[in-house]
Amino acid sequence: MTHAPFDARRRMLSAGLGSLIAAPALIGTPTRSQAQPAPAWKPERPITIYNPFAVGGITDLHMRLLGEKVGKALGQLVLVDAKPGAAGTLAPAALMSAKPDGHQLAVYTINSLRYPHYQPSSWHALNDFTFITGLSSYTFALVVRADSPWKTVEDLFAAGKANPEKHTYGTSGIGGSGHLMMIEIEQKAGARFTHVPYKGGAEWMQALMAGHIDFLADASQWGPFVDDGRARILAMVTEQRLPKYANVPTLRERGIDAVGQSPYGLVGPKGLPPAVVQTLHEAFTAANSAPDTLELLARYIQVPWKKNPAEYRAFAESYYVSVKPLLVKAGLAKG
Template sequence: MTDQPTHPRRRTVVAGLGAALAAPGLALAQAPRWKPERPITIYNPFAVGGITDLHMRLVGEKVGKVLGQQVLVEARAGAAGTLAPAALMTAKPDGHTLAVYTINSLRYPHYQPVNWHPTKDFSFITGLSSYTFALVVKADSPWKTVEDLFAAGKASPEKHTYGTSGIGGSGHLMMIEIEQKVGSKFTHIPYKGGAEWMQALLAGQIDFLADASQWGPFVDDGRCRILAMVTETRLPKYPNVPTLRERGIDAIGQSPYGLVGPKDLPPAIVQSLYDAFNDANNDPATLELLSRYIQVPWKKNPTEYRAFAEGYFNSVKPLLIKAGLAKA
């Protein structure tokens, strides 16, 4: 696995054409009421090369063509995906600095001190997508079923390792819940994003993955296998792969993400950004990318997104207490 800085700040130019060159098929319902005066920077909470990075580059390219300015994607990986929105605390509310906001940012303040409030300090713009969770091993793993995996975790507690996007992230919480239900115990290895944990799995540095669908292409090309989906129902793409629920284990991975700006972003700017990013997110090329990584659009307008964030932040604490990550 390639070493990376603790806080990578790689900036990628993803668009630079004028509105007159808007991509075919990207039609806004109305002309944007606000346009940026300089490039827009989006902070990506995970490492370069992961699905979130790829998603934002593609969406940013399309938005840049519509709004007439470049869109830059800058990695701010670490702290379970919360460094990106935290960076907005010093940004001006002018629409030129945004961040991908994962569900981890609604959990993290319950068990770690932070200098921001997960709902009061952000302007919610649009929902983007939701990660799809599974338990995945290399193709040559001796474990053929999820029961084999859990048996190994019981026979040799903490011997076998799994990778996720970070302590307190969706994958980590999911595994804590699974361990409590099945009586197995594994060792958690946190990474900054999907590109890193896939390298680790393929190199044999960890035994399995318990996280989102960065594994999709590797399952499709035969280098990895899915032991079980941690979803409500089977996926049409993998009709022969059972869910944990089918195995009698009631656990589901939940991890939507969206786009936010600094607090007090003017409504006209929020609406213009929502229009542009929502249309770009529903463009056929974006849908194809999401499908490749077993994801679908997570459609939320600014009002719906804020309502979701406030509701989830207030309701998730009991789960974190049960997991031993937060105090009552």
């Protein structure tokens, strides 16, 4: 099933991108005021952003909207190429054959800082990338269909205790933020469920609405479905209640100390020249702060995650080290 406003937004963004492809002359460098400096770098051909999740999800919509704005600012098309699978790590992996010239970029999720700890990879999570800018962060919750018999998170946990592994939940993949979050929740709640991985939010929402899975434990692709009454939040997996859903408790309030964390940003191949990094950071930061971008993020319960190149790399270096003990505890990595 699809959500009409969501579908309309997708058609609008797709149509916008299509018009840019059909008439690239419309994306020329915009008129600049005398006080506004020219970019430190100008792309010579279209820029491709590799998206780690399936077409139609919030990440896809976000990148397409940013791409339209950055394309106009830099005078070249910005195309979005989906590379779903492997817990969101195929997009940055695609940069291993890219030249460090700014024309190939990738959305880099926090999963890419975990994956090499438990799976052999042809790339290093820190050394093989240039960190450009933070973009946003997913908001996590436990969500069921509106007609689910479970009215509270206690009902969900009781079902997971009475019939271990009978009930199913969807996430973005093995070792992803939702999966790790559920491992922690299961350990603390004493309940067991069966994990069903998907390639992106559009897929797992279709699965939930069709009854193929019993609940979601992942990011806020569920937002519009909750807002129109087709889905229901049992608990937020956030540090505190959200103003939009002020009546929905957090897991912490229910005695389960678990919080979902999953920011994402933009990276390029290692060795990107400083001028390229500066230009891309400034262009994407401006696009990410535009009113219609903020409206799109708010619709999916997200906010900008502002990180300059140095701050983004510092975050990545710290998290890469600190996450390993959790992966070992979850049985996904060796000590």
